[in-house]
Amino acid sequence: MSDRTISCSVDDLAKAPGWWLTKPAEIRAFLESLQGVEVEEIGRTAGGRPLIAAAWGEREMLPGRTCNSLASAIAGGKAEAFYGEGERKRQTIVFIGAAHGTEIEGTVAALNFLNVIVMGKDLRGREHRAMAERARKLRFVLVPILNVDGRERALHVVHRINADPGYMDLICQGKRKGGETLKWPTGKLHHPMPLDKLEVLGTYYNDAGVNLVYDTALGGDCQPETTASIRLCCRELADCVILSHTDNGSLVQPPSSYVPEHCRQRIDQIAAVVGMRCAREGFPKFRIPGSPHSYAGPQFYQTDALYHASGALPLLIEFPCGYQNNPDNHDTILDIGLAVLDEVCAFGECYRLRPKEPKVR
Numbered sequence: 001m002s003d004r005t006i007s008c009s010v011d012d013l014a015k016a017p018g019w020w021l022t023k024p025a026e027i028r029a030f031l032e033s034l035q036g037v038e039v040e041e042i043g044r045t046a047g048g049r050p051l052i053a054a055a056w057g058e059r060e061m062l063p064g065r066t067c068n069s070l071a072s073a074i075a076g077g078k079a080e081a082f083y084g085e086g087e088r089k090r091q092t093i094v095f096i097g098a099a100h101g102t103e104i105e106g107t108v109a110a111l112n113f114l115n116v117i118v119m120g121k122d123l124r125g126r127e128h129r130a131m132a133e134r135a136r137k138l139r140f141v142l143v144p145i146l147n148v149d150g151r152e153r154a155l156h157v158v159h160r161i162n163a164d165p166g167y168m169d170l171i172c173q174g175k176r177k178g179g180e181t182l183k184w185p186t187g188k189l190h191h192p193m194p195l196d197k198l199e200v201l202g203t204y205y206n207d208a209g210v211n212l213v214y215d216t217a218l219g220g221d222c223q224p225e226t227t228a229s230i231r232l233c234c235r236e237l238a239d240c241v242i243l244s245h246t247d248n249g250s251l252v253q254p255p256s257s258y259v260p261e262h263c264r265q266r267i268d269q270i271a272a273v274v275g276m277r278c279a280r281e282g283f284p285k286f287r288i289p290g291s292p293h294s295y296a297g298p299q300f301y302q303t304d305a306l307y308h309a310s311g312a313l314p315l316l317i318e319f320p321c322g323y324q325n326n327p328d329n330h331d332t333i334l335d336i337g338l339a340v341l342d343e344v345c346a347f348g349e350c351y352r353l354r355p356k357e358p359k360v361r
Helices: 024-033 070-075 105-119 129-135 148-152 165-173 224-236 261-280 302-310 330-351
Strands: 038-044 050-056 092-096 139-143 174-176 198-201 240-247 313-320
Touching (some): 024 105, 038 224, 050 224, 070 302, 105 129, 105 139, 105 240, 129 330, 240 330, 261 330
Parallel strands (some): 092 240
Antiparallel strands (some): 038 050, 174 198
């Protein structure tokens, strides 16, 4: 395991309400306390730390599967050979949190959402009857922290409300020997990060210095976290996989570049209803995508890899972190996160999360 722990005297970033769970040990203890939730170790990180998943709801597999490759099934003219015949009564959502170790706000929302499923209320004690009723129709599988290595490197940072941008560059991106703080997005010009040239390894990276969202998922040398997440989604045959990230609250992101058009359309639809829900609720964050691609244009990303491996509709969601003090409190950040997850479930109940594959002509 890496000993590149970041020391900090910024006390405010270490203070949060008791229901704001962000540290691997406290998260695991909470998950193992929930009745009806199965917690399992799905792998180990590059640094040797346990990677866990927690699941609520019975897994439903459809009959008639003859193919473990979605591409092969589609090319053969029958996607059902991969997915199975018919429609699930219980759709499956896999939520993968904190690929960038300290981007933890979505995980906080997902943990509270899971408590709503089990207990009917969030960890603040607020009841959500309609949300619980909708969510209990699903199977919900939560990987709370994908990049446990990065998270363990800065346990003192439990939120980023009004955090100093320069300090967060240091925490998230790291610092070279000699004093230069790395920045987004130019830090991505190194993959993996040159560990021998760094004074601080940022929380974006696992202990091997890899930014997991750009891992070589199609190669033979991908990181253990990538292998574990792909295997989990394939085992579950998830209808939707949510990749949780954090920024100023841009919510559901434009579709991945290398998923098919009918999936891109479905992602845009979900983005629109999520944005509308947040606008109706009066939240300060209610953005919908303004471009068909991410800021960097077409690129093969973690979302593309998970779709092609497992057939799951990939949603990349950027939850708000309180940057520049907007929102300026933990409650509003959680309220937005719960509304986003609830609206994804509501859409799935009405229209189904994963669109049907079109027939091959």
